[in-house]
Amino acid sequence: MNKTTNTPAGEVDSKLEIENSLKRAIKDLAGLEIEPVVNVQQDLGKGDFSTNAAMIAFARVKGEGESGKKFNSPADLAETIIKKLQQSEVSSEFDKIETAAPGFINFWLSNDEIISQMKTIFEFDKTKKRISKELILEFGDPNPFKEPHIGHLRNLTLGESLARLFEFSGVKVIRANYQGDVGLHVAKALYGLLQNQKSHLRQGSGGQAKISAKGGSASGGKNQKLDGRTLEDKVSLLAEAYAAGTKAYDEDESAKKEIMSINKKIYSAIASAEANRQNDPEIYSLWQKGRDWSLDYFEILYEKLGIKYKSYYFESQTAPLGQVITEKNFPKVFEKNDGAIIFRGEKYGLHTRVFITSERHATYEAKDLALAILKDENYPKASSIIMTANEQVEYFKVLLKALEMVDKRIADKTKHISYGFINLKEGKMSSRTGNVISAFWLLEEVQKRIKKDFKEVPVEVLEHLAVGAVKWSMLRFSRESNISFSIEESIDLAGNSGPYMQYTFARIQSLLGKGKNTDFEANPVKNLDPQLLALGRLICQFEIHAKMAADKFSPNILTDYLFKLAQNFNAYYEKEKIIGTEKELEKLFVTKAVGKVIKKGLYLLGISSPEKI
């Protein structure tokens, strides 16, 4: 009877089955071809699934059914559909199927079905997903020579969570990182470095507030002391140099010329020739050094956040290729204007953009064109998603249009998704570089504040809590919305927060440890009382929410669901004693399932769940 038990995606299948049966029923009854939509019920008082298909069908047939059958109202049609469904096999999963005004059809899963679906939850770690697709997900994309800040934190957190959500729905994900190691911003930083080289490189920058990237053991982590200086100091040196370079570029005409010349030198150094590098060995080696520092530093952040990239791309690599591709597609796709090679986006209602500057440098756009082609060479079967902040949405429309004209096949499998900015609710909380919050600073600050209240918590756990708090506070908002970030709220341990979830999980583990019998194989659970059943029904919605979160690129669907589940469990916990009661077995069965779902859910968000806090 339970066809769904052999697949971990139990209720995803129930949903599909209902949709298919509905489709057939509506075709038979009303002679209509429609794609019925079945939703998970938010309000469990109305069943587990619902559909508005009868209302939609009614509007389409205007009451007149197949072979002259008349329907008086959507509710009337709904009733007829239900009768039809009850004759089909879907009905075996449900206790009750009924209509609700003005024409909804609601489905109640049977108790057996709920219990059997809950059992599949215990098998999460054992079941292997069938890989159906391959996807290259580009996220992170920091610019070396700049400091990791709170925006990177949102990008990295969101990207990693999406990667895990995709994996959960059977996609092989290649995490890719594309970094801007050439360009004007680099030239500015190098200019700043050159200006301060003598004083700074020898003596150290002393007196700086220390930001810590400790705990990292990625490439740079183990030998942070190079030249008698920590990696943090080196990176803060870069950040200062960048700030100084930017200022000089804006204010000083000769500095501007100098920076542009540095830019040119780096481009020519990467373009080919050893000879070019020999021309300016000082700048080239400084560039390499700064680039290495910066990349190592970001590695520490990735490790702290639990991210492992598979693939790294650099603009120093895409620039030469981008130039070739752009020129090859002139004049088919691109045209010349004032010595630059441009794409006339206006023809398609988009912006016109420069691909090759009159200085003959590939811009961001030409480089991205090359990147798409490189990715396709490396992973021909994979489709491609690029995630950036939403300031780039219109830019990517232009890019994808140009790509379509250069290579339609690649354009068709490439998609851009974006996320909103972070504004600071508490005003400017400057790290040393100005009006941005450093990623490391924030993580450390959150950790310090948690520690203040909970001195007995061990350091490793403290770090998980801090990362969990920050990640949750970024993921619980919808992806597209600009968020007004509050440090106070991100470290609030109460309410809708990462630590609330982690705490709930730890408490569940403690309960399970105290229980006398948690062997549900030997003592199968057969019945649940109404309160436990209510929790069970919520538990059964896990996979469908995880899948929805993946489909819509929206981890907040999952945070909402998990928080609701934790809330419901905590309310039950307060009301009902679990250990040492008559129904301990049933209660622990549900408790364990809640714990499994929270742990898996947090994992999909990139958040760890310590067993003990």
Next chain:
RNA sequence: GCCUCUGUAGCUUAACGGAUAAAGCGCUGGUCUUCGGAACCAGUAAUGCGGGUUCGAUUCCUGCCAGGGGCGCCA
């Protein structure tokens, strides 16, 4: 100027065209013989303004108002 996104309780946010617009924080008042109180319960309060489409609109269209982002040599 053109393009684009956003406007929901005091604040920060949810809501797949659906059912009584959902939470957290705040505030008010409770639980307390703690299976881990980082908890729980109750109360408080909202869709910028005007039209339209729909059986049904926070959601779609349109006008206005307000704010953010973008617009050929940055990334």
